[in-house]
Amino acid sequence: MRKLSLVVSAVILLVSLIFAGCAAPSPAPTPSPSPVITPSPTPTLTPTSTPSPTVTTTTKPVTMRFDNTIYVPTSIGAITNKWFTDKVEERTQGRIKFLHLYAGALTKAGEEITAVQTGLADFSMVSVVYYPTQLYLNSGFSRIVPFNVYDLPTSTDVIYKVFYDYPYLSDEVAKLGMKLIYANCAESYCLESTKPVTKIADMKGMKIAVLGSQGKWFLAAGAVPLSIPIGDRAVALQTGVIEGDSIPFDVGFPFRLYEFAKYQTQTRFGATLGGIIVMNQAKFNKLSPEDQRIIVETGKEAFKYYKVVWENWRAGAVDTIKKAGVTINPAFSDEEVVKWANMVGEPVADWVKDGKNMGLPQAADLVKTYINLCKETGYKYPKEWKIE
Numbered sequence: 001m002r003k004l005s006l007v008v009s010a011v012i013l014l015v016s017l018i019f020a021g022c023a024a025p026s027p028a029p030t031p032s033p034s035p036v037i038t039p040s041p042t043p044t045l046t047p048t049s050t051p052s053p054t055v056t057t058t059t060k061p062v063t064m065r066f067d068n069t070i071y072v073p074t075s076i077g078a079i080t081n082k083w084f085t086d087k088v089e090e091r092t093q094g095r096i097k098f099l100h101l102y103a104g105a106l107t108k109a110g111e112e113i114t115a116v117q118t119g120l121a122d123f124s125m126v127s128v129v130y131y132p133t134q135l136y137l138n139s140g141f142s143r144i145v146p147f148n149v150y151d152l153p154t155s156t157d158v159i160y161k162v163f164y165d166y167p168y169l170s171d172e173v174a175k176l177g178m179k180l181i182y183a184n185c186a187e188s189y190c191l192e193s194t195k196p197v198t199k200i201a202d203m204k205g206m207k208i209a210v211l212g213s214q215g216k217w218f219l220a221a222g223a224v225p226l227s228i229p230i231g232d233r234a235v236a237l238q239t240g241v242i243e244g245d246s247i248p249f250d251v252g253f254p255f256r257l258y259e260f261a262k263y264q265t266q267t268r269f270g271a272t273l274g275g276i277i278v279m280n281q282a283k284f285n286k287l288s289p290e291d292q293r294i295i296v297e298t299g300k301e302a303f304k305y306y307k308v309v310w311e312n313w314r315a316g317a318v319d320t321i322k323k324a325g326v327t328i329n330p331a332f333s334d335e336e337v338v339k340w341a342n343m344v345g346e347p348v349a350d351w352v353k354d355g356k357n358m359g360l361p362q363a364a365d366l367v368k369t370y371i372n373l374c375k376e377t378g379y380k381y382p383k384e385w386k387i388e
Helices: 002-022 076-091 112-118 136-140 152-165 168-174 214-220 230-239 249-255 281-285 289-323 334-341 347-357 362-376
Strands: 062-067 096-101 123-127 178-186 189-193 207-210 224-227 244-248 263-266 272-280
Touching: 062 076, 062 112, 076 096, 076 178, 076 272, 076 289, 112 123, 112 178, 112 272, 136 168, 136 272, 136 347, 136 362, 152 168, 152 178, 152 289, 152 362, 168 178, 168 272, 168 362, 178 281, 178 289, 189 249, 207 214, 214 224, 230 244, 230 249, 244 249, 249 289, 272 281, 272 289, 347 362
Parallel strands: 062 096, 062 123, 207 224, 207 244
Antiparallel strands: 123 272, 178 272, 189 244, 189 263
């Protein structure tokens, strides 16, 4: 009985399981949708109103050494040179500054070119008369023509044209590693003497300190020319080594030669190119184009400004020597000048010939141009000088 009961229970359990397997499965629960995440808009970054700092480029000023050689600060040339450098400093807004050296503090006459070439000086006033070979054209073209235009302002205008309208002078300087900037002209040579001289005969046997081609002209007139630098002439006059010296009045005045030579006579040789202001070419090349332009253009102004300085200075200088007891004789007369011109030969043609022998055929065109420009001013020479 008990076994029957167990069989019935098993059958019932089996049937239950079959019905459970055949029943439809309950649907799976629908999952809740995941929430959609909407990204917040990216914020727009607005630049701050604080400006970027301005970068200021500072250029350290360049200090140039300006060698005035024989000039003292009160010389016309030195005053002109200082005007030039002041203007350059102003126009470059201090990018270029200058240190001036005077009266042989850096070089003596005849040492200027080496000083500029080696960088000892950046600028220098070069006395061309001390360089008859290295600066053959610069030193000779105006000095070799006897009895030339002797009015300094007129002569300055003529030489200015030669300087900037023709390449001869700047080319010669460039070959020496220098840049030609401007020039100072000089008055016609006067004769300062210990005795009165009013005519050629008065110079016979007279010992006179000279420089350059004029020595031959004094020799032709019967004088005894001696080559003596300007700085040594005061002692030579005091000691009787010389009885006179020939020098442009504006150049000699600061050396106070009038204290020992109480007579002055205008030779009428003619105003000349006195000194050229040059710059070390390598130093010039390192400057900006704008600063180069300022130097060149200011140099042209300084060339003509020299006339202004001279005109403001001369009357006072003449008054000074008169108060010192100097007698100013009349200039040599036209008659004496013609006589003297016929004594000196043909120095222009000789100079041109020597130039050709040195490989400088342009000397002929240079001096011819210069003479023609002088004639265009209305000046009449005491004789027609041969060129070749």
